[in-house]
Amino acid sequence: MDIKTHYDLLIEENNDPFRDPPVLQKYMESWDGQAFLDLMELDPSKDVLEIGVGTGRLAAKTAGQCGHLTGIDLSAKTIERARENLRPYPNISLICDDFLTCQFTGTFDVVYSSLTMMHFRDKGRVIGKVYSLLNDNGLFCLSIDKNQSEWIDMGNRKIRVYPDTPDEIISLAEQAGLKTKKKAETENAYLFAFVK
Numbered sequence: 001m002d003i004k005t006h007y008d009l010l011i012e013e014n015n016d017p018f019r020d021p022p023v024l025q026k027y028m029e030s031w032d033g034q035a036f037l038d039l040m041e042l043d044p045s046k047d048v049l050e051i052g053v054g055t056g057r058l059a060a061k062t063a064g065q066c067g068h069l070t071g072i073d074l075s076a077k078t079i080e081r082a083r084e085n086l087r088p089y090p091n092i093s094l095i096c097d098d099f100l101t102c103q104f105t106g107t108f109d110v111v112y113s114s115l116t117m118m119h120f121r122d123k124g125r126v127i128g129k130v131y132s133l134l135n136d137n138g139l140f141c142l143s144i145d146k147n148q149s150e151w152i153d154m155g156n157r158k159i160r161v162y163p164d165t166p167d168e169i170i171s172l173a174e175q176a177g178l179k180t181k182k183k184a185e186t187e188n189a190y191l192f193a194f195v196k
């Protein structure tokens with residue numbers, strides 16, 4: 001099944017991490033959490049982009065710490081849910097589009113993404129586009145799943161993914177012109193801050 005249909009279906013199935021009970025929210029933070037937020041060095045002067053914003057789980061934490069947050073997601077139903085969840089934050093713009101083909105109008109001080117990179121087959125193209133969207137000295141903060149499975153198996157459907165490895169990501173980032181600034185690790189993910 002394609003990614004867009006899968007994430008549209010998750011909303012129909014009422015699977016929304018933003019609305020998870022606290023114990024499940026804590027579990028999701030084992031892919032990012034405070035360690036990931038710290039890498040972003042957010043402050044009210046920063047213009048920020050989240051790739052694969054989902055229903056707004058991380059956006060609700062970053063929006064209050066930055067000047068403006070743009071969130072992009074492929075799934076229309078997910079973006080619709082994100083609009084509801086993130087209504088209290090006046091400084092968020094949401095775009096329903098494919099990150100790789102979206103024509104952005106501006107550039108950003110921080111681009112971040114969690115639990116999304118495994119959906120991209122051509123990771124070099126993603127990182128090259130991030131580079132082109134970053135201001136000088138801008139940060140690309142990335143969380144990659146440690147899970148090396150090539151499928152998300154939902155029981156009733158399977159979605160092909162493209163697992164990430166730290167060495168490949170660092171190599172692609174450096175080929176694109178980014179420098180590795182910081183590395184960190186959580187229970188379920190490797191975290192990076194790359195600087196332009």
Ligand SMILES: C[S@@+](CC[C@H](N)C(=O)[O-])C[C@H]1O[C@@H](n2cnc3c(N)ncnc32)[C@H](O)[C@@H]1O
Nearest residue numbers: 007052053054057073074075098099115116119
């Ligand atoms: C596992 S969810 C993670 C959502 C959010 N980052 C979080 O951690 O809660 C991955 C999200 O990436 C989005 N996505 C996948 N491929 C994308 C693409 N090419 N462009 C934009 N969004 C994409 C999916 O629609 C989905 O909402």
